[in-house]
Amino acid sequence: MLLTTAAFAGLVFVAPGALALDNGVGRLPILGYNTWNAFVCNIDENIIIETASLIQSLGLQDAGYTQMNLDDCWGEKNRSAEGLLQANAERFPSGFNNLTSQLHDMGLCVNAGIYSDSGWRTCQDYPGSYSNEALDAETFQNWGFDYLKYDNCYIPFDDIIREGTLGRFQRMADAIANLSSTTGQPPLIYSLCEWGWSQVWLWGASMANSWRVDNDIGANWDSIAGIINSASFITQATNFYGRNDVDILEVGNGDLTYEENKSHFTAWALFKSPLLIGTNLSAVSSEIVDILSNPEILAINQDPVVGTSISPFRWGLNPDWTSNSTFPAQYWSGPSQNGTVFMLLNTLNEPADMFFNLTESPWIRAGREYSVRDLWTHTDNGTAIRNFTATDIPAHGVIAVLLQDAGDEPDGIEPSCAVYCQCGTEDGTYVYGGCTTEY
CATH class of the missing domain: 3.20.20.70 (Aldolase class I)
Structure with a gap:
């Protein structure tokens, strides 16, 4: 429904x-x-x-x-x-x-x-x-x-x-x-x-x-x-x-x-x-x-520092704030004492790739790179810069990762803003003009 x-x-x-x-x-x-x-x-x-x-x-x-x-x-x-x-x-x-x-x-x-x-x-x-x-x-x-x-x-x-x-x-x-x-x-x-x-x-x-x-x-x-x-x-x-x-x-x-x-x-x-x-x-x-x-x-x-639940930052298959008991929200994040935890939930009945811009989560800072820890494989999987993609998540499967701040992102990355709605210069010029709603 x-x-x-x-x-x-x-x-x-x-x-x-x-x-x-x-x-x-x-x-x-x-x-x-x-x-x-x-x-x-x-x-x-x-x-x-x-x-x-x-x-x-x-x-x-x-x-x-x-x-x-x-x-x-x-x-x-x-x-x-x-x-x-x-x-x-x-x-x-x-x-x-x-x-x-x-x-x-x-x-x-x-x-x-x-x-x-x-x-x-x-x-x-x-x-x-x-x-x-x-x-x-x-x-x-x-x-x-x-x-x-x-x-x-x-x-x-x-x-x-x-x-x-x-x-x-x-x-x-x-x-x-x-x-x-x-x-x-x-x-x-x-x-x-x-x-x-x-x-x-x-x-x-x-x-x-x-x-x-x-x-x-x-x-x-x-x-x-x-x-x-x-x-x-x-x-x-x-x-x-x-x-x-x-x-x-x-x-x-x-x-x-x-x-x-x-x-x-x-x-x-x-x-x-x-x-x-x-x-x-x-x-x-x-x-x-x-x-x-x-x-x-x-x-x-059991985090002794942060007691809050993860929350959806994008519903995914459905428009945000849409109630769907068959296909609930897919993109979740929340703070923890050791970084930002993400849950990507494939609610589809077939494997799927899932992508998001890091700053869609309110707990992520722009212009920073993040180390990636997979909470199910227990492996360190490099760093994420600006966005993250998980490929071939099984039907009704999950990806759970912990992202930890690893410092400033490398210089010279274009575009200047990862998500460039209203991105502008000090003199009042829009860098890219207007907003994008694409993820």
Whole structure:
């Protein structure tokens, strides 16, 4: 579906990321595992510990993945007589205190995560947290959890809740903050799973560490392309402590090709999204582990100096600011502590060459040359002067490069301006006359 609208251009200048929730936790995107995509409701304590062990043995812990999150279906269908949530006795017979202790003892989890819902019930019909926010936040912390994914099902009727989506999620945010002030412990990392339907990115940064921007991801290229399209218009919402969550990683799942897996992982990481693996690690290939472990891509995601996402500087196939869930923006860049990172995404169904002038990115200076580091081949590929061309990018494939300033460009290069719209001399003469819109 193709849609061009001034509304997108109007939204792009809002910068809620500047108001991100600086609450002492979650400054950088979390790296870890979430149970939903691989196991859905088929989770138990053995699966959790086995998966944690695989994260260690496959080298993913060494790559930085130190979080284990339980998704829906972990509980009993009803609260206890005292009104407390309960771990499912059959699937978690040892209880959650024992489980989180095991995870921490393994050295795996700086954070162990759990799931609940802002409505009466969770999406799989287990007890939700509406009207029990303070009690549940305390329960989660007492169990040893440090992270809460908070979903959006079974919403109370309007005459009961009498507040909008923001207010419903604010209730748990307040409970988490109050609990922290009472106990002196760090607040739970708070991740909103609202699916982006009420422009959650506009207000999520005031209460949460991350917020979902689209529907649940599917293990197919169409789903990934659609989420990239949604993210392309709200990249300014991401900064330290608050970020767009583009959902669980499907790397290695479904019918994704090798190139699609690389593109999926690259986009998620460079968006500064949380990176939560959703693959069954007992059957994962070494090729997929290598993708998930790419140290140079992960270094951008975990940049301690620059917290912002990459952003499109040209849409490419479509006019700029065009929403197209099948063919999203192709040309992206952003700053990092070590230079300007570029992502070139071939959204076409066939190989393609991609070209851009360096100063199309706002992070590049005119009149300078730049060393080129390929973040997937891990090679230094000479220097770029004025422009860059990537040839024969596979269908749905990606190029990710880091450009570092290497000094002034050589003297005598013509034309005098790489992009010569309004390029003129001191005496008021246009060098080339007028503007060009060609790239």
